[in-house]
Amino acid sequence: MRRKFRVALLATVATLVAGAASAQDLIAKDRVGPADAPKTLSFRLTGDGPGNTLPDIAEGYQKLFVDFIQKHPGWQIKLERMSDNIGQEQARMLEQTKSGTGPDCAAVDSFVLALFMNAGVLKPLNEYFTQAEIDDLFPFVREGITGKDGKIYAWWWDTDLRVLYRNKDIVADAPQTWDELKAAAIASKDKGMEGVLVNGGRWEGTTFDWLANFWAQGGKLVDDSGKPIFAEGENREKFLKAVNYFKDLVDSGAAPKRIATIVNYDEFNAAAAAGSTALFIGGNWQLAQLKSTLEPEEFAKWTFSAIPGPTKDQRSTGTGGWTIGAFSSDPEKVAMCAGIAKEIYSGAGNALQQQLPTSKALFDKYDVFKSDANKAFAAALVDGQARPGVPIYPEISNQIQVMMGDVLTGAKTPEAALDAANAAVQAAYARL
CATH class of the missing domain: 3.40.190.10 (Periplasmic binding protein-like II)
Incomplete structure (x- = not known):
């Protein structure tokens, strides 16, 4: 019995070590997922990700991205980090997406979202979010992501003031x-x-x-x-x-x-x-x-x-705040992009960085937003105004x-x- 117990214990330790090693192998500076994955998604992001300058935030995002990619075997996310010159970066990305050389998925600042929607380069995301989830967004957020045809063309995952x-x-x-x-x-x-x-x-x-x-x-x-x-x-x-x-x-x-x-x-x-x-x-x-x-x-x-x-x-x-939008014509990549917005950023990412959610339900879901400071921030949103x-x-x-x-x-x-x-x-x- 003692020998069986030792064998079982060693097997468990080996599994844990192997799991830790595989998790480490799944993330690099410019990649999440196996290096030889047959499917790839290019994702252009800001500092809100595994490369964040704050170690605890970076580690939190690394875990979120690894957890996500483990649910999607066969995929690799190629990370493309934007510089801090957001206006310049967004203008460059708009031109790239118009010419078909942009990323498959990207962070789009809410203040330029209308430009991307007007250019017709974003793919609709309605099938990946329930109507209840869309209806629960703050009015200025819901209005901002909705096109003239009534479809949503990005997911606005955080707001600020x-x-x-x-x-x-x-x-x-x-x-x-x-x-x-x-x-x-x-x-x-x-x-x-x-x-x-x-x-x-x-x-x-x-x-x-x-x-x-x-x-x-x-x-x-x-x-x-x-x-x-x-x-x-x-x-x-x-x-x-x-x-x-x-x-x-x-x-x-x-x-x-x-x-x-x-x-x-x-x-x-x-x-x-x-x-x-x-x-x-x-x-x-x-x-x-x-x-x-x-x-x-x-x-x-x-x-x-x-x-x-x-x-x-x-x-x-x-x-203000950031949205996640899909530019690829590949339905699988659009689905992956929507998954990143929904499973990594909306909710979990809000709580990790204490970035205010865009949904009333998320304020109640995460304890961090029940603090006096975040309650005060949420209350201040009544005086908030989004850029046109x-x-x-x-x-x-x-x-x-x-x-x-x-x-x-x-x-x-x-x-x-x-x-x-x-x-x-x-x-x-x-x-x-």
């Missing part, structure tokens, strides 16, 4: 208005800080974070037909008011001049870790990053609140980025910069 982070030891009370934020930022400088940090460089984050100030006033970028109207009538007044607000932050010293070069949210985390700022406007996902970056006693000093508006009653925040899902939006964003650089560096007045941006956008709209 922007908030004002602050070090409570430096800024005790949450600023409620633009004037209060400016005063708090200037006061923080007297304590050795550099003022409030915001995105101001040439990238999508600059446009999206700033738009909250335009939207809070009721401003509209486009009309119901998708025509750009941000430089007309009341919209022009609201637009200039929001631009002048950011200009005044720099001119007054409430924000450092270097914000005109900030093109990555990681800079805010670094500044918080270095103790050089007490205020920054960032994404909800950064709370978890701060927790993993800062010492517990330092993290305890940080909290967040709604982005201040021109008045206490005028508030808005941008709601129209083909001209990327060019509007591009011109806002150019405009912001010109204004923050003093190269142009807000009025001249707005006129130049509008002229470029109108010309692009005429070409659509």
Whole structure:
């Protein structure tokens, strides 16, 4: 009996070792699945995956991808990592998919999804999701992924919002208005800080974070037909008011001049870790990053609140997020792509990265979203506004980025910069 027990024990250990070894063999820097798998799917992704810069997040995704590929024997997923220049990467991918040289499956940023849908390069995914699952999506999410024919052409798996982070030891009370934020930022400088940090460089984050100030006033970028109207009538007044607000932050010293070069949210985390700022406007996902970056006693000093508006009653925040879309004409590859969206990202990926779900049911399913912080983020989504899902939006964003650089560096007045941006956008709209 003892010998049989030892043999059984050794067999079990051998099986476990073999299983661990095979799991290791199933993932590499640019591959998930056996190297000699007969079927391959190319998947272009962001840092939300096995190559994440945070070790615990990377390990979590590695497990999710390995678990997924083990359920699909004979398949290999070729991983194609995008750079951090999201706007450029998405534009390049659109051109590739139009010419038939793009990936089989990819992460598509929600703000350019309309361009891909308009180009007719995405495959419908309705058969892989129940109507109940589609109906449970937040309205702005469901609207964003639905084409004119009523079919869904991507799965929007996470959403986010922007908030004002602050070090409570430096800024005790949450600023409620633009004037209060400016005063708090200037006061923080007297304590050795550099003022409030915001995105101001040439990238999508600059446009999206700033738009909250335009939207809070009721401003509209486009009309119901998708025509750009941000430089007309009341919209022009609201637009200039929001631009002048950011200009005044720099001119007054409430924000450092270097914000005109900030093109990555990681800079805010670094500044918080270095103790050089007490205020920054960032994404909800950064709370978890701060927790993993800062010492517990330092993290305890940080909290967040709604982005201040021109008045206490005028508030808005941008709601973004990523989608997964299929470009392949091979039905099997489309099914695999939908599986990645559903089994890796939607739900499990949300919980892993604490990226807010797009479905009400998932908020109740995962304990991590029952925390006070995530409940507050979920509640803040009521003031959320998604970027308009129209083909001209990327060019509007591009011109806002150019405009912001010109204004923050003093190269142009807000009025001249707005006129130049509008002229470029109108010309692009005429070409659509």
